[in-house]
Each structure stands twice: as structure tokens, then as C-alpha cells.
Amino acid sequence: MKSQAIPLALTFLTFLCLTSLLWVVIFFLNTVPFHQSLSLTLRFADILVGLTIYLKTSVDFSLFLANLMAKSSSWTSRIAIELGTALGNALGTILVIIIWTFFKEIPLLLFLMMALASFALLGMAKEGLEEFLEKDTVSLQTKKLITPFYIALQKILSPFTWLFSLFLPNFSSSNKQKGFFSLFLFSVSIPFVLGLDDFAGYIPLFSLVKVFGFAVGVFLGHMLLTLSLFSFPAITIKVIKLPIITFVGSGIFLALALFGGYEAVKLLIGW
Numbered sequence: 247m248k249s250q251a252i253p254l255a256l257t258f259l260t261f262l263c264l265t266s267l268l269w270v271v272i273f274f275l276n277t278v279p280f281h282q283s284l285s286l287t288l289r290f291a292d293i294l295v296g297l298t299i300y301l302k303t304s305v306d307f308s309l310f311l312a313n314l315m316a317k318s319s320s321w322t323s324r325i326a327i328e329l330g331t332a333l334g335n336a337l338g339t340i341l342v343i344i345i346w347t348f349f350k351e352i353p354l355l356l357f358l359m360m361a362l363a364s365f366a367l368l369g370m371a372k373e374g375l376e377e378f379l380e381k382d383t384v385s386l387q388t389k390k391l392i393t394p395f396y397i398a399l400q401k402i403l404s405p406f407t408w409l410f411s412l413f414l415p416n417f418s419s420s421n422k423q424k425g426f427f428s429l430f431l432f433s434v435s436i437p438f439v440l441g442l443d444d445f446a447g448y449i450p451l452f453s454l455v456k457v458f459g460f461a462v463g464v465f466l467g468h469m470l471l472t473l474s475l476f477s478f479p480a481i482t483i484k485v486i487k488l489p490i491i492t493f494v495g496s497g498i499f500l501a502l503a504l505f506g507g508y509e510a511v512k513l514l515i516g517w
Contacts, residue, residue: 256329257473260332264332268336271344272286285457286458287456288459290459292455295460301471308471311331327433328476332465332468334434335468357510360507360510360513361506361510363449364503369406371496371503372403374493374496375395375396453509
């Protein structure tokens, strides 16, 4: 009972604490004399968008976390992993919000940030289509329809392969047994390394949603995913990797990339 109750309770408590930290950060950001303050109002739609986007971008995180859980299965290790990954995810999201808040006051810097975010989203869309085309359950006719779009994305992004390689994780040390604090610190790094492009991809959404609600949705998505992985790891990973989810997610990333590129160009022209 303790192996389930304590980690689950701490996961929910961590979500509340990180949400409170986010509120404090945005409150202090609003004390800086910017043109427009960030809203601290929670809207269901914003939370839902953050939750949906996070869950779709978490496939690599889910697979890696499942492997890490298999190597560190004690309830104390579970606590270290849950607290560490939640903190890493929250700090990454908050860092993007802080950078965006300052950059949006400087049009050229915001343009560069949105352009990079759009390329990151294109890369995520390409990876999703690649994974979709590799699935045996997808019909040959469907693969023939999707392949031209995948090839087009591949050609567009091929000059930037070196840039996307910087996002790939190098977690060879994960095979070693770790104590509580070393496992905690290692877990904090996981969302940063696996989610560099995911965090950047949030930026185009900030002109559509309220940042506070969106970030709370991201935190909530992480909490639900972690709880599900620890309770039903095999089922969770199976659902996340369904072909329809992979395909729809790629479509969402592509749409967001195009929207982000449009906003970046509009900003540059206006500037």
C-alpha cells in the first residue's frame, strides 16, 4: 500500500506546488513594466490545449521513463523519478515563458525565437510521420498517400539535420544504478533533454492561449502521464503509440509550425 499511496499523493502535491510556483513567477513578471501583463486567469480551454499538446509530445519521454522505472522499481526510486521529472518539466516550461515574455518586447528576437520554434515543430511532425509509416498496422495504401508529405518535410529539414541532432538525448548513464538524490537529479534532466524541441514548440501557441492556463495544462498532463505510467505502464505506452494518435499529432505539429511561421513573417514585416 505504501508503495502506491505515498508516490501518488506526492505526485498530486507536487503538481499543486509547481502550479503555485508558476503563479508566483508570472505575478513577478507582471511587475516588470511591459506593454501587456500576463493573465493569471484559468480557462478550461487553455488547460485543455496545454494538456493535449503535452500528452502528444510525451511519447519519447514515456518510453524512456518506462525503461528507467524498470531499472529503479522501489517506491523511493518512484518518488525520486516523479519529483525529478515533474520539476524538470515545470522548470523547462517556466523558462520558455520567461524568455518569451522578455523577447516579445523585442520584435527581432521574438521573430528568431518563433522561427526556431516553427522549425522544431516541423521536425516533430516529420518524426511523427516517420513513426506512423513504420507501423505494421497502417495499410499500404495509406502509406502511399502519406509518404509524399513525409519526403517533402524531409527535404525541407535536411539542411538542418545537425541542429536537430542537438536535441537527441544521450542517456548512457541511465543503465547504472542510482541512489535517491542522483536519481532525482538525473530525472530533472530528462524533460530538458527529451523536450528541448517540445518546449520551443509551445511558443507559437502563446498568441492563441493564456500562458498561465496553458502551462497548468502541461503540468497536469505530466502528472496524469506519470500516474498512468506507474500504475499501468504497458497500457499507457500502447495507447500513446496508437497510429491514429501519432498521425493526428503530426498534423497538429505541422499546423502549429505553419501558424508560427506565419506569425513570425507577419512580425518581421510589421517590424
